[in-house]
Amino acid sequence: MALLPYSEEQVLDRLRFENPWWATGSVEEYYTSMQRRLYFDLFMPLVRETSVRRAVVLMGPRRVGKTVMMYHAVHNLLENEIDPLKVAFISIETPIYNNISLEQLFSFCRKATKQDSPKGWYVFFDEIQYLKDWEVHLKSLVDSYPHTRFVVSGSAAAALRLKSNESGAGRFTDFMLPPLTFNEFIHLKQLNRLITETNLDWQGSLTKFYSTNNINELNKHFFDYINYGGYPEVIFSDKIQSNPGRYIRSDIIDKVLLRDLPSLYGIRDVQELNSLFTAIAYNSAGEVSLEELSKNSGVQKNTIKRYIEYLEAAFLIKVVHKISNKPKQFQRATQFKIYLTNPSLRSALFAPLQPTDPFIGNMVETAIYAQWLHRDWFTPYYARWQKGEVDMVKLDEKNFKPQWAVEIKWSNQFFEKPGDLKPLLQFLKDNNLQTALVTTIDKEGTKEIDNLKLQFIPASVYAYTVGKNTILQKQKRNM
Numbered sequence: 001m002a003l004l005p006y007s008e009e010q011v012l013d014r015l016r017f018e019n020p021w022w023a024t025g026s027v028e029e030y031y032t033s034m035q036r037r038l039y040f041d042l043f044m045p046l047v048r049e050t051s052v053r054r055a056v057v058l059m060g061p062r063r064v065g066k067t068v069m070m071y072h073a074v075h076n077l078l079e080n081e082i083d084p085l086k087v088a089f090i091s092i093e094t095p096i097y098n099n100i101s102l103e104q105l106f107s108f109c110r111k112a113t114k115q116d117s118p119k120g121w122y123v124f125f126d127e128i129q130y131l132k133d134w135e136v137h138l139k140s141l142v143d144s145y146p147h148t149r150f151v152v153s154g155s156a157a158a159a160l161r162l163k164s165n166e167s168g169a170g171r172f173t174d175f176m177l178p179p180l181t182f183n184e185f186i187h188l189k190q191l192n193r194l195i196t197e198t199n200l201d202w203q204g205s206l207t208k209f210y211s212t213n214n215i216n217e218l219n220k221h222f223f224d225y226i227n228y229g230g231y232p233e234v235i236f237s238d239k240i241q242s243n244p245g246r247y248i249r250s251d252i253i254d255k256v257l258l259r260d261l262p263s264l265y266g267i268r269d270v271q272e273l274n275s276l277f278t279a280i281a282y283n284s285a286g287e288v289s290l291e292e293l294s295k296n297s298g299v300q301k302n303t304i305k306r307y308i309e310y311l312e313a314a315f316l317i318k319v320v321h322k323i324s325n326k327p328k329q330f331q332r333a334t335q336f337k338i339y340l341t342n343p344s345l346r347s348a349l350f351a352p353l354q355p356t357d358p359f360i361g362n363m364v365e366t367a368i369y370a371q372w373l374h375r376d377w378f379t380p381y382y383a384r385w386q387k388g389e390v391d392m393v394k395l396d397e398k399n400f401k402p403q404w405a406v407e408i409k410w411s412n413q414f415f416e417k418p419g420d421l422k423p424l425l426q427f428l429k430d431n432n433l434q435t436a437l438v439t440t441i442d443k444e445g446t447k448e449i450d451n452l453k454l455q456f457i458p459a460s461v462y463a464y465t466v467g468k469n470t471i472l473q474k475q476k477r478n479m
Helices: 008-018 040-048 066-079 102-113 134-144 157-167 182-188 215-228 238-242 244-265 270-282 290-297 301-313 344-349 360-372 422-430 459-477
Strands: 055-059 087-091 122-126 149-154 172-176 195-198 209-212 287-289 317-323 335-340 380-385 388-396 401-407 435-440 445-449 452-458
Touching: 008 087, 008 102, 040 055, 040 066, 040 149, 040 172, 040 459, 055 066, 055 134, 066 087, 066 122, 066 149, 087 102, 102 122, 102 134, 134 149, 134 172, 182 215, 182 360, 182 459, 209 459, 215 238, 215 344, 215 360, 215 452, 215 459, 238 244, 244 270, 244 301, 244 344, 270 290, 270 301, 270 335, 270 344, 287 290, 290 301, 301 317, 335 360, 360 388, 360 459, 388 422, 401 422, 422 435, 422 452, 435 459, 452 459
Parallel strands: 055 149, 055 172, 087 122, 122 149, 317 380, 401 435, 435 452
Antiparallel strands: 195 209, 287 335, 317 335, 380 388, 388 401, 445 452
16 A cells, blocks of 8 residues: 655644744743743843844753744744744654755745745754754755744754754854853743852853752752752752653653664664763762773773763763873873863763762762853863872963862861862862862851961852852853
């Protein structure tokens, strides 16, 4: 029996179903009732910028809220009196759209709404990676319809960025939506009452500092963030939190490891890739080498190196390189650290952590690194030498001179005995730095020792501060 193709009218009916505002003038309450991510205020100006002939490519890991952000953008357009009949949302993974080009889908939208002119449209294509050669199609649309704004999203972020750079030069504007920062977690949970702005005399990459009026409650939410907090859908669902492994592992990790990366890079042995990622996740914030990973996994070094590159391109991990205590020039060491881009990935693979868990220090460090990784203009390093280590260093790569240092601790011990921070104090002296920042569980204040100043701040407050400053600096850069 011959298979019947979908009729044009069936495609038009599906488009009408996906775009209820063509009939009602508004977006469904299901989406409008969801709080907007703080990144929305950075994203929306790109959507509304119609004077520049560019498409917007919204990329990021799975389940960080890309589709919801597109619906929020539609809602914003309608609120600002854009004609509902000239705003379209199309999910490319819908089976009925198979083998239909982007241009033909746009034509069907105009037919379904009886809007003959292509001018003044805002067209959103979701899950664009399911269309073969999407970047060629999109570039053609941008060139053919200069008075139409096209926005696409996709979860295969590595491929999106690669193809966007290769084929969309001058035609695409990339927008990266990462997992939640702790600042966004607090915002979405409507817990801003816990945070107050404060003054802190510390020279670094932060312009504003914050404090809390209830450190015990903030720390409770910080642990929730470490265990569940990377994904908007998870933080509001007790059901998902009761079994985060089932949701995050199956819907985020497995789809990337077992489907996205193998299809992108032709990986045949997905079990090797899965085992490597599991080992990395368990040891997040730990120092490793290709030799150690190869020995422990039985996978060849060159293969491991490629897999690490793939996992980093998929925004699941971040490799951080080492400097010495006297970095006169930068040399890539054979050992390095690997961090999860969000700590809740580890909880999904193993089990949620408790405050007394022996691995909690590594996950606090991972959580704080995760806040810094939202800054695509910032490259963190860690310092390690024979007699010590410093967790995070900002390096001026022109003259290889450290500019500031942070020691990440989940302990109050060093607030009481700052002299025990011998490696940090030595690093400051070796590099002519006068101050450093040290995190604690719940202590804050300044200690002076050996003519050096150490600023102590609770780790949860510092994580919030870094995330908040990142949003502020992104806003400033987009002005």
